[in-house]
Amino acid sequence: MTKAVRYNEFGGIEVLRVEEVDSPVPGDRQVLVRVKAAGINPGEAAIRTGAMADIFPSTFPSGQGSDLAGVVAEVGVGVDRFSVGDEVIGFSEKRAAQAELVLVDLDNLTHKPREVSWAVAGGLYVAGVTAWGAVHSVQLDKGETVVISAAAGGVGSLAVQLARRAGATVIGLASRHNHEWLQSHGVIPVAYDDGVIDRIKAAAPDGIDAFIDTHGGGYVELALALGVAAERIDTIADFAAAAKHGVKTEPGTNARPGAEVLAELATLIAEGHLEVPIANAYPLTHVRQAYTELERRHTHGKIVLEP
Known part of the structure; x- marks a missing residue:
């Protein structure tokens, strides 16, 4: 037994x-x-x-x-x-x-x-493969700017690091007690409470290219209000908003078998390039x-x- x-x-x-x-x-x-x-x-x-x-x-x-x-x-x-x-x-x-x-x-x-x-x-597995898929889904290019909600959570904390490795400027929405951790990983922290859209605009005066929502609760609409194209928005939490607005909820065309992605992520961790x-x-x-x-x-x- x-x-x-x-x-x-x-x-x-x-x-x-x-x-x-x-x-x-x-x-x-x-x-x-x-x-x-x-x-x-x-x-x-x-x-x-x-x-x-x-x-x-x-x-x-x-x-x-x-x-x-x-x-x-x-x-x-x-x-x-x-x-x-x-x-x-x-x-x-x-x-x-x-x-x-x-x-x-x-x-x-x-x-x-x-x-x-x-x-x-x-x-x-779940957080790592989800973060990997979301970052690949929004097809980040070097020099682009992406916003990630719940940026210090299980998925978000990995997504911000993977987005940085892709060469993007990353704005992480998180509570203030997580800002120091985000800054230490090259992420621009922004508090998610009242006035968040103005703070995002101030942090990215040239605009936002992509948005990854790992929390739900209105962030799809926030991304659209920031001018992000629907095909550059991925949510892992708000499926109703995704259906309404036509944004992504899946890993995208670069998806690979889960064990293969796990092996890649484990190697990054072992080599000190990724923190969980x-x-x-x-x-x-x-x-x-x-x-x-x-x-x-x-x-x-x-x-x-x-x-």
Whole structure:
């Protein structure tokens, strides 16, 4: 038997349980991973409440989570790239990552560099691949200016760094206590409260070329008000506004398989070119506390569970 996060009905944080379940057995081209860290993400909370049931239908009991990093415990038939004891980063497509033992398809894994911590590796997939996709979606050229909302959050903190690596001038919308971190990464910080549009214009007198919204709540309309073309706006949060205004919600034409992007991001981290801030780490049994912190939506960086 092994422990895993489960819930038996849609609802708030109170429906989450950590339960004893049967230990999984790898099938063909599957790897059994003993999890060292598993990230948590806002989308998982939305799925759990039923708010995204039309897009992500659920069956109960349901597991939770995509991000994971750990050690290979067992391999199935046809697995030739990984061996027992290998340290790996990956993702589950079965909403099962928040557990002690997780089955992962072979193509959803990459090796973890020694220099990348377990917490960073475990929280990398959703935020990292989403940030990578959003930056590529708006097709930044060197010298252009992009605004990124929630710039110190899990996705935003990576998107600002990737946009800087693309050669863009980056304006990051964030609360004032995160401005020092943004400045240290070459980002122009702007407070997101009343008067934000005037502050953005003052920070970019020559105009804004692109906008990445990682928060929702009116930023698509703000981008349009700034004169940004719809095809240069990407939102990962406001799908209603995207449908209304024809802005992007997907990674764009340069998308690559998730494990391939994970490997690229892990190499950047290992070489010191990309930082993944870790806001907090909780034991698996404290999953409710972890999501309570996450759903306040003021986190700088990633929150992870450590089974």
